Amino acid sequence: MVLAEAPLPTRPMKPAHRDGNVLRWLIAHTASLIGDSVYFAALAWSAQRSAGPTEVGLVMAAGAAPRALLMLGGGVLADRLDPRRLLLGSDTVRCLLILAVAGAVALTTPALWLLVAVALVFGAVDALFVPAVGALPPRITTPDQLARITGLRSLSMRLGQIAGPPLGGLAMGLGGPAAAFTAAGLLFALSLPLLLSLRISPLPTPSGEAPAPTAAPRPGRARAELVDGLRYIRRHPLIGPLVAAGAVCELGLTGTLNVGMVLLNAERGWGPSGYGLIISCFGGGAAASAVLLAVAGRLPRAGLTMAGTLLAGSVGAAAMGLVPHLGTAAAVAALVGLAAGVFGSLDATLIQTTADPAYLGRVTSVMMLTMVGLAPLGYPLVGAAIGLWGAGPVFLGCGALSCLGAVLALASPAVRSAELPR
Structure with missing residues (x-):
C-alpha cells in the first residue's frame, strides 16, 4: 500500500x-x-x-x-x-x-x-x-498551529x-x-x-527543500544515528535546556504526585474520597491549561512563561505536603495542574517548532524516556522516604528538586528569549 x-x-x-x-x-x-x-x-x-x-x-x-x-x-x-x-x-x-x-x-x-x-x-x-x-x-x-495541537x-x-x-x-x-x-x-x-485518511506533507530541511528519500537504517547506522541525536540535543542551545528542565521536573514531581499523594492522604486521614478529589482537581487544572493553549494558539514570552509556570507548579507541589486541610490541598492541586499543564505544553511546543525535522523523533523519544523509564524509578524511593520522615519533608525535597528544572531553564539565554511562531 x-x-x-x-x-x-x-x-x-x-x-x-x-x-x-x-x-x-x-x-x-x-x-x-x-x-x-x-x-x-x-x-x-x-x-x-x-x-x-x-x-x-x-x-x-x-x-x-x-x-x-x-x-x-x-x-x-x-x-x-x-x-x-x-x-x-x-x-x-x-x-x-x-x-x-x-x-x-x-x-x-x-x-x-x-x-x-x-x-x-x-x-x-x-x-x-x-x-x-x-x-x-x-x-x-x-508551525504556528503546533501550540494548539499540543x-x-x-x-x-x-x-x-x-x-x-x-x-x-x-x-x-x-x-x-x-x-x-x-x-x-x-x-x-x-x-x-x-x-x-490523513493528508501529510514531507518536512522541509533547514534549507527549505524537501528531504530526499532515505533507506531503512541498518543496525550499525541506527546506532550512529542514535548517538548523533543525543549529541544534537546536548549541543542545541534551546532544546538541550528544555529537555533537561523537563527531565528534572519529571524526576521531582512524578513520584510525589503518584505515590506521595496516596501516602499523604493516608497520613492526613482524608481517605480514598480525598485522594479522588485532589487528583480530580489536578486533572481539571491540567485540562484548563490544555483548553487555553488549544484556543489561544500562542502565549507571549513562551520561554519565560514556561519557566515561570514550572517554578510555580514546583512550589505548589512542595506546599501540598504542608497544608492541613483537604479543601486547601485540592485548591493547590488545581493550581499545580494548571501550572504543570502550561509548562509541559510550552516545553513540548518549543521543542517541536525549534528542532531540526530530521531529529524530531529522537528528541521525542528522549523526552518520553524520562517519563516512562526514569521517573518511575523514583516511586520506591518516595515511598520509603515518606515512611521514614513523613510526607511534608519529602514533598518539600521533591518540590525543591523540581525547582532546579526552572533554574536550568532560566539560566539559558535561549530559553529566556524563546517565542512561539506567530
Whole structure:
C-alpha cells in the first residue's frame, strides 16, 4: 500500500481545532489512548483472576521494561521512516494482539506467562508508537498551529484517563476480561481508517527543500544515528535546556504526585474520597491549561512563561505536603495542574517548532524516556522516604528538586528569549 504525501497549504485556512485533518488525527489518537486504558484495566483484572497480588504487579510492570529499553530506537525509526506508517503498524499490531488475547481469555483462564508475554509485546510496540506520535504533528499542520495541537493532545490524554477506566469496568461487568480486551482492540481498530485518511506533507530541511528519500537504517547506522541525536540535543542551545528542565521536573514531581499523594492522604486521614478529589482537581487544572493553549494558539514570552509556570507548579507541589486541610490541598492541586499543564505544553511546543525535522523523533523519544523509564524509578524511593520522615519533608525535597528544572531553564539565554511562531 502506498501512502501518498499530499502537500499542505503554507498557512492553514482554519486553526488546528477546526482543521478536519488535525481532528482526524486527534480522534485516532484519543481512540488509541482510551484503548490503552481499557487494555491495562483488562490486563490487571485477568492477572488478578489467575494469580496473586505480587504476580499482578509483575504483569503490570512487564511492559515498562521493553518500552524504556526500545524507546530511543523507536525515535531513530520515526526520523528515518514515515511516522504515519509506524503509527499504522503499531496500532495494527496492538489491535490483532489484543483481539487474539480476548479470544484466549474467552476460552480459558490465561496462564501467567501468557499475560507477561502480552505485556512485553505491547510495551515493545509502544516504543514505536510514542516517538511517531511526537513526530507526526509538524507534518499535518504548520508551525504556528503546533501550540494548539499540543493543547488538543493534552486534552486527548485527559479524556483517555477519564473515559478509559469506566469503559473498561463497564465492559468487564458485562462480559468479563474478554469483553474488555475486545473493546480495547476495537478502539485500536477505529484509529486505523482515520490515520489512513490523513493528508501529510514531507518536512522541509533547514534549507527549505524537501528531504530526499532515505533507506531503512541498518543496525550499525541506527546506532550512529542514535548517538548523533543525543549529541544534537546536548549541543542545541534551546532544546538541550528544555529537555533537561523537563527531565528534572519529571524526576521531582512524578513520584510525589503518584505515590506521595496516596501516602499523604493516608497520613492526613482524608481517605480514598480525598485522594479522588485532589487528583480530580489536578486533572481539571491540567485540562484548563490544555483548553487555553488549544484556543489561544500562542502565549507571549513562551520561554519565560514556561519557566515561570514550572517554578510555580514546583512550589505548589512542595506546599501540598504542608497544608492541613483537604479543601486547601485540592485548591493547590488545581493550581499545580494548571501550572504543570502550561509548562509541559510550552516545553513540548518549543521543542517541536525549534528542532531540526530530521531529529524530531529522537528528541521525542528522549523526552518520553524520562517519563516512562526514569521517573518511575523514583516511586520506591518516595515511598520509603515518606515512611521514614513523613510526607511534608519529602514533598518539600521533591518540590525543591523540581525547582532546579526552572533554574536550568532560566539560566539559558535561549530559553529566556524563546517565542512561539506567530
